Amino acid sequence: MTGTLWVVGLGPGPKDWVTGAALAAVTSADIILGYTAYTNRITPRAGQIIEASDNREELVRAARALTLASEGKSVAVVSGGDPGVFAMAAAVFEAVDHGPPEWRALDIRVEPGVTAMLAAAARLGAPLGHDFCAISLSDNLKPWALIEKRLLLAAEADFVIALYNPSSNARPEQIGKAFTALRSCRAPETLVMLAAAVGRPDERLTVTTLAAADPAAVDMRTLVLIGSSATRTVGKSDGGVWVYTPRFAGRS
Amino acid sequence: MTGTLWVVGLGPGPKDWVTGAALAAVTSADIILGYTAYTNRITPRAGQIIEASDNREELVRAARALTLASEGKSVAVVSGGDPGVFAMAAAVFEAVDHGPPEWRALDIRVEPGVTAMLAAAARLGAPLGHDFCAISLSDNLKPWALIEKRLLLAAEADFVIALYNPSSNARPEQIGKAFTALRSCRAPETLVMLAAAVGRPDERLTVTTLAAADPAAVDMRTLVLIGSSATRTVGKSDGGVWVYTPRFAGRS
Numbered sequence: 001m002t003g004t005l006w007v008v009g010l011g012p013g014p015k016d017w018v019t020g021a022a023l024a025a026v027t028s029a030d031i032i033l034g035y036t037a038y039t040n041r042i043t044p045r046a047g048q049i050i051e052a053s054d055n056r057e058e059l060v061r062a063a064r065a066l067t068l069a070s071e072g073k074s075v076a077v078v079s080g081g082d083p084g085v086f087a088m089a090a091a092v093f094e095a096v097d098h099g100p101p102e103w104r105a106l107d108i109r110v111e112p113g114v115t116a117m118l119a120a121a122a123r124l125g126a127p128l129g130h131d132f133c134a135i136s137l138s139d140n141l142k143p144w145a146l147i148e149k150r151l152l153l154a155a156e157a158d159f160v161i162a163l164y165n166p167s168s169n170a171r172p173e174q175i176g177k178a179f180t181a182l183r184s185c186r187a188p189e190t191l192v193m194l195a196a197a198v199g200r201p202d203e204r205l206t207v208t209t210l211a212a213a214d215p216a217a218v219d220m221r222t223l224v225l226i227g228s229s230a231t232r233t234v235g236k237s238d239g240g241v242w243v244y245t246p247r248f249a250g251r252s
Numbered sequence: 253m254t255g256t257l258w259v260v261g262l263g264p265g266p267k268d269w270v271t272g273a274a275l276a277a278v279t280s281a282d283i284i285l286g287y288t289a290y291t292n293r294i295t296p297r298a299g300q301i302i303e304a305s306d307n308r309e310e311l312v313r314a315a316r317a318l319t320l321a322s323e324g325k326s327v328a329v330v331s332g333g334d335p336g337v338f339a340m341a342a343a344v345f346e347a348v349d350h351g352p353p354e355w356r357a358l359d360i361r362v363e364p365g366v367t368a369m370l371a372a373a374a375r376l377g378a379p380l381g382h383d384f385c386a387i388s389l390s391d392n393l394k395p396w397a398l399i400e401k402r403l404l405l406a407a408e409a410d411f412v413i414a415l416y417n418p419s420s421n422a423r424p425e426q427i428g429k430a431f432t433a434l435r436s437c438r439a440p441e442t443l444v445m446l447a448a449a450v451g452r453p454d455e456r457l458t459v460t461t462l463a464a465a466d467p468a469a470v471d472m473r474t475l476v477l478i479g480s481s482a483t484r485t486v487g488k489s490d491g492g493v494w495v496y497t498p499r500f501a502g503r504s
Contacts, residue, residue, distance in 0.1 A: 247346065
């Protein structure tokens with residue numbers, strides 16, 4: 001008997017940023033697994049079981065979900081944002097890759113969601129309007145030397161850069177090191193955007209420059225965007241700004 | 253009198269991949285503007301006006317939408333996927349940047365959506381599970397030399413690479429040139445994924461290698477993903493494969 005495993009993206013926070021398919025998957029599951037911050041967003045229906053666990057237990061959670069599905073249960077693993085971007089989907093397939101053969105017979109369905117950089121960009125204007133990259137600053141999963149190499153190559157390519165997991169209690173210094181690396185090769189006036197708690201009541205958007213960007217203003221709920229050389233601000237009548245990256249690249 | 257301009261992402265195609273906020277914005281607008289392929293997805297309510305236009309008229313459409321909003325109308329401009337990724341949001345802010353001062357007083361709200369690469373990745377497994385970039389191959393908007401430079405730097409950074417606008421009737425050769433550039437620096441066995449018409453009845457997913465990838469199999473409805481050196485396949489019991497990129501990077 002083989003069940004279904006949904007790997008579901010709940011979007012960046014607000015309920016109205018969730019897709020209909022993601023809501024349907026969560027509603028239909030017998031058991032929902034996820035990091036507490038994400039399962040807390042779900043009001044279980046009668047008979048539905050929620051198993052919340054810690055942020056760092058991705059592979060354990062994936063194996064548990066696969067085991068339950070292989071017992072015939074209908075299971076949903078939930079992530080914030082999109083499950084395929086620095087989230088649970090890769091952990092699930094990694095577990096299948098190294099797990100028992102019966103897991104390869106499961107019906108595994110990934111339900112995409114709005115990932116954090118898209119929501120942050122929407123609030124700011126259109127900073128991702130041209131070529132861009134997404135880099136996780138978590139060095140739990142890769143050495144700092146590789147992160148720095150990617151930052152420098154991304155700067156050379158003149159990508160807009162989205163930085164996920166820019167800071168945590170365990171490694172508050174990562175974002176400062178990233179700013180330092182980028183200052184070595186990008187202009188001081190390069191736009192830097194800090195988007196904290198996007199879509200929540202305590203949302204904070206900061207538009208600054210690479211020269212002025214303060215690592216202490218970045219916490220684990222912040223998505224950091226570094227503009228390309230073409231990224232610009234447009235002043236609003238109320239004194240605020242929008243940020244966008246033109247669709248046309250310079251003829252360099 | 254000043255209206256509201258929504259810039260709305262309708263997601264990759266199916267209705268159940270649209271967010272609640274995007275649906276609400278489209279429902280509330282007096283006038284909806286967009287490329288015909290996207291406005292065709294909308295069933296207007298009584299009294300609602302739809303203005304469809306050609307794909308290439310982004311800046312004209314943006315100016316028209318801003319003009320209508322400044323006359324007090326409630327206006328929605330719709331894009332497929334996410335409006336901030338190679339779509340209408342950058343055109344709107346570019347128009348504001350170069351337009352009359354009153355446009356800077358408008359209430360402009362960007363509603364994010366599921367962009368094509370997230371949907372393609374979800375169907376394939378989790379190929380975007382680690383650092384990645386998104387590059388548009390359209391050289392209407394930038395010179396080929398810049399596209400090629402970015403491809404080579406992205407390859408050197410070992411990003412997973414998502415290629416938007418890989419081909420069109422006007423430039424069918426772009427994707428072949430991109431494969432040629434990548435073959436100069438990435439291993440022949442690098443995974444290449446072609447995701448066509450994702451979420452539609454005629455969806456086609458192809459998993460191949462950089463050596464074997466056929467440019468003729470790529471059309472304008474295809475999203476192309478190039479794996480990193482770590483991107484792997486996992487065999488399913490039914491003979492198919494999932495593709496994922498491990499969360500852990502090599503200790504290079």
